[in-house]
Amino acid sequence: MTRIGRGRRRGATAIKHEAVGSPGRWRAVVGPWLRGLGVVLALAAVGFGVHIGSQKLRDPGAFPLRNVRVEGELRNLTEADLQPLAQEYLGLNFFIANLDDLHTALAANSWVDDVAVRRWWPDTVDIRLRERIAFGYWGEQQDMVDVNGRRFHPTTLRQPGPWPRLSGPDGREKALIKTWQEVQTLFDPIGLKLEKLVQDERRAWWLTFNNGLEVYVGRERFEERLRRLALVYPKVLAAQADRIAVVDLRYVNGFAVRWKAVPPVPTAG
Structure with a gap:
């Protein structure tokens, strides 16, 4: 006798239905929203702390420089x-x-x-x-030129002199500094110290030494003419340097000397 009854079919999946108001249903719906709200609140708290900290750092009375x-x-x-x-x-x-x-x-x-x-x-x-490292004076005013050839006007000058005096066209500052150094190297061995170096608008050169000797070199053969002077000066001119007004080197085979005027001798009566 075969009994026929109602039972679960093999392989079938039972489906469980939750009530709408069950706790699991609420967790599924509200949980992500609550997590998002927590992140927002945490960020807001951090931002508020940063704002308060920034205000404290920027308080004019805080962290004073001393x-x-x-x-x-x-x-x-x-x-x-x-x-x-x-x-x-x-x-x-x-x-x-x-x-x-x-x-x-x-x-x-x-x-x-x-x-x-x-x-x-x-x-x-x-x-x-x-x-700034000064080299000397520039022009007739109190302007100076530094070792890099840049002109400036100092408010104070505490370094002791004497300072070289240079004068020339604008833009020739570096060239005059270089020329000064070359001239001084040439005349150091014979005891002449250059005090003033001038190049006029025509590019002609004037030199003044520490003993009052003035030298007009002109525009051409600058080095050649100065070497001639350095050779002749100790032998011919040094003994009479106090009587010399100007030495003019603009001659092919020599130079000209202009003597200082001799003051008249007062007469009796």
Whole structure:
């Protein structure tokens, strides 16, 4: 006798239906939203903390600058020249003090060739500068020229002289410095020191030495004419140098001498 009954079919999958209001259903729907809300709140908290921290760092009364440090070889400048500019920044907030303005003010000094300004934690303004190296005076005013041929007008001059005096057309600064050095090398062995070197608009040369001797070289054969003078001076002119007004070298085989005027001898009565 065969019994026929109702049972589960082999291989079939049972389907479980959850009620709409069950906890699992709510977790599936609300969980991602809650996680997103948590991320948003965490980011907001971080942003708020950064904002508060930034406000604290930028508080004018916080982290005041207290010291100024100057580094560099100073010859015509002193720290006393630089301190007044830097003093204006003492007491300002380390993070917000505008040191670009200080850099501009320092660079405006005629003796400053290069300068860098930076903050040094926790309370220091660090100034590193390179002072301009002067060569001598330029022209008839108080302008000077540095060793790189750049002209400037110094407010102070603390290095002792005497300083060379150069004069020439604009743009000839480097050429005159080079010529000065060559002339001085030529006349050093005979004891003449060059004091003044002039090149006029026609490119003619004038030299003045420390004993008052003036030499007119002209435009042509500059080196040849000066070598002739260096050879002849010790033998012929040195003994009478105090009586010589000008030596003119513009001659092919020699030179001309203009003597100083002899003051008249007063007569009796």
